[in-house]
Amino acid sequence: MSVITKMRKQNAVWWQRSATPDRFGKFSFAAPVEVDCRWDDTIEEFVDAKGETRAGRATVYVDRIMAPGDRLQRGAIDSDTPDDPLTVTTAYEIRRFDQNPNFKATETLLTAFL
Numbered sequence: 001m002s003v004i005t006k007m008r009k010q011n012a013v014w015w016q017r018s019a020t021p022d023r024f025g026k027f028s029f030a031a032p033v034e035v036d037c038r039w040d041d042t043i044e045e046f047v048d049a050k051g052e053t054r055a056g057r058a059t060v061y062v063d064r065i066m067a068p069g070d071r072l073q074r075g076a077i078d079s080d081t082p083d084d085p086l087t088v089t090t091a092y093e094i095r096r097f098d099q100n101p102n103f104k105a106t107e108t109l110l111t112a113f114l
Helices: none
Strands: 010-015 033-040 044-047 051-058 059-061 073-076 098-100 110-114
Touching: 010 059
Parallel strands: none
Antiparallel strands: 010 033, 010 073, 033 059, 044 051, 059 110, 098 110
């Protein structure tokens, strides 16, 4: 088991955003999925996809590919987890997503910046 896999001991709830908005410009979200992660509450600056400097509230190392616009919430899915993450104040938008392979390119570190 690699270091990247070993460090993901926490859980998060992930809502994947649709690729295109509806005719009113609103995006929908897929049903919530529980993912393995390492959630670091760190306030640090990063450059978003538009080249603008942003302040992030957390860096989350996840077990699957995600995209800017998706939402993440720390913790496990329970009976109160809604289908719409916009109704949850602790479901944060992914503002940047990076993929960095290890030296042998056998595994990739997947990082979401919230």
